[in-house]
Amino acid sequence: MTVQTLAGKEIAIGVTGSIAAVETVRLIHALRRKGARVQPVMSTAAQGIIHPDALTYASGRQAITRISGFVEHVTYCGDGGSASLLLIAPCTANTIGKIACGIDDTPVTTFATTALGSGMPVLIVPAMHHSMFRHPAVVRNIRTLESWGVGFAGPRIEEGKAKFADIDEIVLRCERAVLNKPLAGKRVLVTSGACREPVDDVRVLTTRSSGRMGSELALEAYRLGADVTVVHNDILPCVQNVPVETAGGMLDAVRKYLKKGSPDLYISAAAISDFAPKKVRGKIASGKPVTIDLSPLPKLIDHVLEHSKTRVIAFKIGRTPLPGAEALLARGAWMVVTNTPESMGTATGSYRILTRRTKTGRPVTGTKEEIAARIWQEILSDMNKTGGS
Known part of the structure; x- marks a missing residue:
């Protein structure tokens, strides 16, 4: 039996236009097995790789593909929002750069701007070609986000690619991000x-x-x-x-x-x-x-x-x-x-x-x-x- 470490926690998962988006269904299932409620949010580029219905099915919630009059970004990630964590998995170099520069022109980056402004924990899972991950601007943007308290999981460097981190590692980092950390500093x-x-x-x-x-x-x-x-x-x-x-x-x-x-x-x-x-x-x-x-x-x-x-x-x-x-x-x-x-x-x-x-x-x-x-x-x-x- 899996311990329900994420019971009572809601995780908004932002999905961007990396081929690693195909791994998101497995990730959502893994988070739900730990007891989390999961709300998918997708960029337009992500929808070209994996259909929103797949994430709706995996999460049991309608995937958010645009910001509507219901101001979904505020509902989940604003002050007093219902989400405990914004997880962006996978996250492209493009999206990392936008978040670091305060640009929010996709549902995912709008969620990120709102979450960072409200002080909500944010965890990013990069996925891209290794040469892109080494780009000086990408390196700088990651350091900037880390200085703001944003967490990163992975990537795994294999076959010339900065690949999606292992599902177990991502879940583990999510657990650490949302639990009370009674052993912090120990x-x-x-x-x-x-x-x-x-x-x-x-x-x-x-x-x-x-x-x-x-x-x-x-x-x-x-x-x-x-x-x-x-x-x-x-x-x-x-x-x-x-x-x-x-x-x-x-x-x-x-x-x-x-x-x-x-x-x-x-x-x-x-x-x-x-x-x-x-x-x-x-x-x-x-x-x-x-x-x-x-x-x-x-x-x-x-x-x-x-x-x-x-x-x-x-x-x-x-x-x-x-x-x-x-x-x-x-x-x-x-x-x-x-x-x-x-x-x-x-x-x-x-x-x-x-x-x-x-x-x-x-x-x-x-x-x-x-x-x-x-x-x-x-x-x-x-x-x-x-x-x-």
Whole structure:
């Protein structure tokens, strides 16, 4: 089940004359799955690429193709307008230039002028040939809009084109733009996923962790306004990704991060290797029994607890009761989230949230996205009770 992060929010989506306009139907569907009400607005050039009926069907609302006596731009984006965000996707170089110069000769640019004048959040998704995106005037216009507080998503530079950003990234940036940003100004560090310890040049020792829980916690932190860094073996949109493979690499990355200052919160969601084999050069011959000696590895969370004053949210896997969770709280962890082995590598799970005040724990079940949202609710609630900083 998708968490309805945009429930109660209305998004006006301006569509301009880029071939990427064909992606808008999928984008509208994605926003609606998150609970948003979506109102399409189209330039004349956009109507030459995708028919207004397609966006009317996708949104369940009549696409606006001209400004009428109903002054639609004021209704949605004026002072006290009903929209929470103006999203322009895709946005051409031409439209970027017009908005930066205060020109409103299409329904989309008229919506933009009104939204900027009223202080409404505006998010632009550029799409054009790469040479156009590099044009000095386009670069200047984007910088001008950014200085006014306008957000940008993408583009993806591929095949000589500044392509439409990934749908998931656009939705994520929309969520951040319209939510209250309770984590604004906070630095969040997340370690996530499985480590892979080399046995030989071919084989690795790892766990069943998919990294989904850590990823969802990191994305939720971004939605809530944080500056997020994730140390893992994956790539997430909108956050700082630090790639690592081994437990040693993860420890080194965290040490390097801490040298620049402690984060406001550290979430230890990774299934970090407890043991590592002595790597054998080449490939161990198959067909015969093999003995692998495992050496214990330093505990990353111990290093953070000893060398940082940050709030630590630890994860612990095992069956309840779990003495190790209480031990982590006693050693300074701010919160411990426990889960059973069955939750590893799955889309759903059963977890329990423990703090120093609720050592019996609060049970949480559902998809990893739902659980991440609930964990952050508990974190924010506890931050408010203890002063927030």
